[in-house]
């Protein structure tokens with residue numbers, strides 16, 4: 001993703017150095033999901049704990065898992081517009097007042113220098129004409145990584161993990177890359193609702209299958 005205003009020739013140089021490829025399988029055929037990868041996506045509608053409605057572009061497996069891992073670990077942001085488009089297609093809600101990316105664990109943000117949910121929210125905001133607000137939800141304390149925790153431990157770990165700004169009356173759409181048990185989205189929605197937000201829904205790139 002280039003800053004707006006970069007000249008076209010620079011994009012051509014980048015395309016030559018890093019040929020545009022399908023983020024799902026790596027085929028060099030343009031910056032989009034190829035037909036085969038698209039077919040396996042399964043956009044879905046789920047519910048996080050606390051009755052939070054969640055839309056996902058697909059399940060966290062196969063091509064989408066690969067795209068997420070590449071984005072997180074390789075920090076290759078060229079796929080952000082493609083992935084945001086998949087999220088936009090999966091979303092069936094009403095237009096919110098603002099998009100709210102789930103803030104990364106502070107240590108991770110420092111190590112990688114970018115927040116994947118933040119990038120996705122920014123891109124989606126441009127597409128929907130809705131502001132992406134990084135300031136409405138911030139970590140209240142350092143969270144332990146959720147990676148190796150059980151469902152119950154995850155819920156405990158995120159409890160009280162967020163602080164929020166002035167959200168009174170705003171309809172909000174939470175944005176995250178991967179939903180595992182939904183406990184992070186549930187806690188974020190709980191905090192925002194307690195602060196007076198209106199409707200709170202969520203849109204994620206990929207949902208881990210439960211069970």
Ligand SMILES: [Zn+2]
Nearest residue numbers: 022025034037
């Ligand atoms: Zn593909």
